[in-house]
Amino acid sequence: MSPDEDPLLAIDNLTVAYGKGTRSHRALQDVSFVVHPGETVAVVGESGSGKSTLAHAVLGLLPKGSEVTNGTVALRGRVTSGRPRKELDAIRGRDISLVPQDPTVSLNPVQRVGVQVAEALRLHGHSKDSAQTRSRALLDEVGLPDPDLVARSYPHELSGGMRQRVLIAIAMACAPALVIADEPTSALDVTVQKRVLDALGLMADKSKTSVLLITHDLGVAVERASRVLVFQHGRLVEHGDSDAVLRTPTHPYTVQLVAAAPTLGLTGRIRPRVVDTPVVSASEPGALVTAAGLRKTFRAGGRGPSTVALDDVSFSITKGTTHTLVGESGSGKTTVARLVARLEVPDSGTVSVAGHSVGATPAGGSRAEIRRWHQGVQLVYQNPYSSLDPRSSIESIVREPLDSFGIGNRAGRGARVRELLDAVALPERVVRSKPRELSGGQRQRVAIARALALQPELLILDEPVSALDVSVQDRVLRLLVDLQAEHHLTYLFITHDLAVVQQVSDTVSVMKKGIVVEEGTTHDVLTEPQKPYTRQLIDAVPKVGTSGLAEPATSG
Structure with missing residues (x-):
């Protein structure tokens, strides 16, 4: 030219x-x-x-x-x-x-x-x-x-x-x-x-x-x-x-x-993660979350040959840390999330959260047991717009779990809603707004506030920032890291973006076609990958040298 x-x-x-x-x-x-x-x-x-x-x-x-x-x-x-x-x-x-x-x-x-x-x-x-x-x-x-x-x-x-x-x-x-x-x-x-x-x-x-x-x-x-x-x-x-x-x-x-x-660049600008976090064995006691030998198959339309979505998936998460499942679409990440959230039942294997377990049983336990599980394990979905009721106010959306579980009285629930919105850095005036009146980043903060309402022991974050612009994504990731540090939260984070993994994760399982092909600390997996598939994922991240970059802006 x-x-x-x-x-x-x-x-x-x-x-x-x-x-x-x-x-x-x-x-x-x-x-x-x-x-x-x-x-x-x-x-x-x-x-x-x-x-x-x-x-x-x-x-x-x-x-x-x-x-x-x-x-x-x-x-x-x-x-x-x-x-x-x-x-x-x-x-x-x-x-x-x-x-x-x-x-x-x-x-x-x-x-x-x-x-x-x-x-x-x-x-x-x-x-x-x-x-x-x-x-x-x-x-x-x-x-x-x-x-x-x-x-x-x-x-x-x-x-x-x-x-x-x-x-x-x-x-x-x-x-x-x-x-x-x-x-x-x-x-x-x-x-x-x-x-x-x-x-x-x-x-x-x-x-x-x-x-x-x-x-x-x-x-x-x-x-x-x-x-x-x-x-x-x-x-x-x-x-x-x-x-x-x-x-x-x-x-x-x-x-x-x-x-x-x-x-x-895989630079971890949010805060340094602990690079020597041990990878806890699935059978080791003391882990908050343990998944052992999970297998799940699906049959399209209930007929025809079955497809193996998960095959012998195991991992554990230490309380207060973040474990990430990373892999391409179809690798089984979301299926794991649904099993841990007790929205699906495994064909075999078990999931344990804080000592309570669920395995391959038709109903997955009594109604009371399922409610206790859902109180302790909450999901934040990928698309904040489709996961929020467009007809409800933000106050109603965040208060809904409190209403459902009968926690507190009307005044106490209102105060709790405002406390939660403050925790995710949303102004009190949004309580009367509808989801369509908020930006994508604000809607995802509402979804996080709702997930925190019941003070869960585990938060499952299924591609929570993939639908957001890069600067909004950065602010939401910073918020998640700050909330984890303040409330000692435990995260199961799901993403296909290894650059995001570096920013938020302590340990990681790399998944491909329903199996875990590599696991370890985030530092070890990203800097010294042992498997070709992991290297393929890393090589696919847009590579631009990081020396001489502008200084990161402070988060607001």
Whole structure:
């Protein structure tokens, strides 16, 4: 790329507003930048920073009620903003295309994959036969095994990573000059993320396609893009070469993002974990939690061959420490969580918490025994929005466990709710709010407050920060560490992100296809992995050198 080369994409003083008059809100304000032919540029920032609005403006797909109030979007020197829909339809797919975030929503569930890839070609002049042939070649080029089988499959028959690569095949079908990848890997495991981004990069290199990569993950941005654009509140607050933005950020918000990003290096910035925490034997007395020989199988629809979800899984957790289960989707992590939470019963093996055990019994014990178990073991789920009743106030949500277990009187429960909200750093005024009125990070704090209401002995945290932006993720992780230190809490933490493991965990079990392939202290497993699969997980974390990084911002 020559600095004198004409830009492929030119954004000039772009302003986008939602609403009219006094209700108007500027989602983008005076944004200007260029993307050159064959260049990958990353756009980073939190939710609400304007990243997706930028993508929709470039594609001419702004939602109803929004408009470009100033500035222009130009592709190959020709202004496209404000053009008639018919003109934009001719450009989309041929000259510019989109890799959306969620393949479950973006792919037609009742249409075979090959038909959907071929459709993109048919819309731009390919015959039926040539489109079918080319669609299989595209599925092969994005690294999907057995392209003929994939082409005959429906989306639900593919994994998340495979579906995302189908979207890349569709986006690259006509070899467009520019591809906008809008959070293409945010819902994927780290190893699958690497394969998807590798596929996108190879396809772009082959077609000499420019990529506008939209992400909240600064590690991914720096590793995959030559330049980074940092957005905050609709403004472009910093831009430059990836290495320069990482090592010498000039804007306070960029410094905050760099400090908060766990994928920039396994550095454990929250607080040093005890590196000599012993790995307690599953049979050793004194552990708060002991899982021994857990096996669980499932049979789809109650019929057909069974699938082994867990096979002889054992681990123990010392009181006041964090044990993490890490692995890809389908490794059995959440199945373990459900067994420990007594939401499922193992086929064989036992789970013990504070001396109380449950094994392979049909009902799992008496009603009173199950209630005692659920009082001592609480779950915090991945998605704080779907786990909170949208019709209830925050006060009702946090108070619900106290009501259910008959703890205290009405006044005492109200006081306890306010005490819990204060513990998770939420202001008292949110008690009257509904979940939709809070941010993602605030909703997850509500979920944590609710889980703490009954003073449980064990908190199970199932991917509690994977749906959050990096700076929000950092604040929630800090909160969990502080709560653990203050209340001597014990955590079973579940994640696919090894960088998060480093920040919160004392000991770790690495899982693959229902078995534990490696376990030990977090320090030992991450610095001296013994198994190839563990090394594969570590190698998949975006690697950016940590020397010379900006000083971490203090948490607020």
